[in-house]
Amino acid sequence: MEQELLYPLTNKCRFDQKLDGLWDFKFDRESQGLADNWTAKLPDPIKMPVPASFNDFFTDKDSREYTGDFWYAKRVFVPGSLRGKLIGLRFGAATHRATVYVNGQEIRSHEGGFLPFLADITSAVKFDEDNLVVLKMNNELHRDALPAGDTAVLKNGKKMVKPFFDFYNYSGLNRSVHLVAMPENHVVDYTAVSSLGDDVATVHYTVTTSQSAGSVSVTLRDENDQIVATSNGRSGDLVVQHPQLWNVRDAHLYTLTIQVTANDQLLDEYSDEIGIRTITIAGHQIEVNGQPVYLKGFGRHEDSIYAGRAFDLNVEKRDFELMKWMGANSFRTSHYPYDEEVYRFADREGFLIIDEVPAVGFKMAAASFLGGLDQSFFAGDWTEELYKKHLDQVTDMIHRDKNHPSVLAWSLFNEPDTSSKSAVPYFEKMFAATKALDPDQRPRTFTLNEDDTFDTSYCKQFPDFYLLNRYPGWYHKWGYEISDGEAGLREELDKWAASDIDKPVVFSEYGADTQPGLHKLPSVMWSEEYQIELLQMFNRVFDSYDFIRGEQPWNLADFQTVEGNMRVNGNKKGLFTRDRQPKEAAFYLRQRWLDIDNNF
Ligand code: GCB
Missing domain, CATH: 3.20.20.80 (Glycosidases)
Structure with a gap:
């Protein structure tokens, strides 16, 4: 589950809830938080909006320019109706590195401040109760990391980033955090690639599922919600007659729906909008x-x-x-x-x-x-x-x-x-x-x-x-x-x-x-x-x-x-x-x- 990046959604098989709002927040100037057990409780936190970079809220320069470790925490209620599903936390962007703890248990770490990651918290979660989600984060820049820069220590002991680029090193939970739930046997990923014929298009798709059991079917609907093509199997072709192509400043989208079933039972469903178009470089x-x-x-x-x-x-x-x-x-x-x-x-x-x-x-x-x-x-x-x-x-x-x-x-x-x-x-x-x-x-x-x-x-x-x-x-x-x-x-x-x-x-x-x-x-x-x-x-x-x-x-x-x-x-x-x-x-x-x- 941890490599999965499909965008979250709620439907009859899946659950998605944004955890945006006020989180607890604290700088960890001495990097002592782990030793001092902050994974169990952040002492004297302040409130911090999510999603946001923390920097510009502050009125003092030490806080705005803060470089080093910092922590976020939030109590998250997980409804009992999600029992039996895989439960995850999806972070849209944690800039630049984060380690996730749930109810004191370390779940995973991630580096890279501009891409999402999913933390599988199924084994740590308590249903029908508040769960303590804690993140230890860090915003230093280094030459062996992206984006590249240095982190200097000033004579007064404070750290300062020295980016090798001009944009401000805005840090924090810069994008939404989602609580997600999905079936054990679920759609992990899909691809859809178009080729064009004479008033006909073929969308070649592949679907990856978390388990090999179950069968996969795929349906393509146009913008009037009419089914224009269907196919079965984990890979195949959807043939669309008279396609409405996605064009520059003239977009037409189709909705691709993937279903995983076993014994006539729907196990998972995932829908997304795709466009039929080709891109080439010719001379x-x-x-x-x-x-x-x-x-x-x-x-x-x-x-x-x-x-x-x-x-x-x-x-x-x-x-x-x-x-x-x-x-x-x-x-x-x-x-x-x-x-x-x-x-x-x-x-x-x-x-x-x-x-x-x-x-x-x-x-x-x-x-x-x-x-x-x-x-x-x-x-x-x-x-x-x-x-x-x-x-x-x-x-x-x-x-x-x-x-x-x-x-x-x-x-x-x-x-x-x-x-x-x-x-x-x-x-x-x-x-x-x-x-x-x-x-x-x-x-x-x-x-x-x-x-x-x-x-x-x-x-x-x-x-x-x-x-x-x-x-x-x-x-x-x-x-x-x-x-x-x-x-x-x-x-x-x-x-x-x-x-x-x-x-x-x-x-x-x-x-x-x-x-x-x-x-x-x-x-x-x-x-x-x-x-x-x-x-x-x-x-x-x-x-x-x-x-x-x-x-x-x-x-x-x-x-x-x-x-x-x-x-x-x-x-x-x-x-x-x-x-x-x-x-x-x-x-x-x-x-x-x-x-x-x-x-x-
Ligand atoms: C560049 C960089 C861009 C800078 C820009 C500038 O070459 O790619 O990040 O902001 O110059 O205005 O200096």
Whole structure:
């Protein structure tokens, strides 16, 4: 049960209850909690909302910046009607590591702050009673963990994270916690992959169950609740005549229902929405259902005021409305897999997602926010341990998200250091290991940082299409020198054009920090006018090269970062402010995107 990641639901066989609300909470500055028996009772806890990052609630800096162990606890009533079922706790995201205890019994540990995990608590649970759920968590950053960074100890003895990336290290139970129950013989996982014919589609499915007994049947219903195909067995084909395809910004979904039965008795049922569509890379085109698509969208963050990186359905709804208003059709889950509700939104709204694992900070120079090091990241002796954790998270991300029609591609790294040969073996292993994980064989990619150019990157052979993060006009050749920035960008792109590489290139980051309300004629950096000029420069360049198949400026909205002399209370490259109101540039870019056909 502990490897299971299917999204929880309640139906006649299954039970799902969110445990959101106020939990008990306590910092463990001396890491003494275990020795002091906090698994049985947290002494003098404070209350903490879940889901939420704890950081921004506090009014003192030691608490906001707290680094180390911290604990959550909640009493959870488990109804007797669930007797005979497997009982679990499902954590949407515990950032970055957690050990779960129920009624004093250690259940399991998990590392990786952006993916769900299930704790099988069947043996520890007391029915018709309150059960004490306790979590020991930790938010330190290390070079052998994702996302990468260091944890320093200040002279006053306090710990401090030194991320090799700019987004704030928001910590805590950032996504919902669920109490779940399911039958012993239950659906563990399923896959559904479409192929298209002439007005007919075949959905090839597989179903895994926890026990081999029982038979499996599968039904597919359309949006009018009409059955369009059925099949029996743990794998098979659902043939759909006149399929309504899932298309970019024109989504149609089908409901797949899996039943496990034995002796005419229903043992388990699981339903999910799927889309019928194909994704291919053909030469320099990205194709959905055989039709070329030009990506318009954003790099994003799960970030908002008060609760930090907590998943907030209201913020997400607003973000989708903003993206739709802009004429966008896609986004990248920079720099970690997002809450599962995000993918459900995208499935329904017809957005394409580049799904990114939290392999960020894999570059010592990126630690320059904090006085970076020169050494090549992949020459470090930590990379073997890191590789295991990285692959583990890639595996879980693909496992979790593989059935979403919105997922276009897997991004396996953000801005790793590929300008040294030492990166090659790591990339070779990671790309090879990832290939087998996705039944839909989606393209795999990663973002190439500014320093990893056509000339300098040793890892250009790996991606199925390219994501380029480029900052001329901001981090170099800025202000009045922006014309040289444009020239440099064109020089690089001319090399891509002249090469025999026949794969799409998407610009996955570019932008200018912009203080909303700051106007200046003629422009200066940080003004609203300069942000528009920078976007106009990039857009001129994009329109000059056929192989550029998408643009995703950085960022949809301003977001919180570490403190530093390059940031004024956060990263201000948003087209929208942190409270999701437009800067001038949003109106400019909206017009451009509305003028570009969705598909061409
Ligand atoms: C990048 C990173 C992104 C940063 C951005 C910036 O290259 O991928 O995480 O926020 O630059 O604005 O510096």
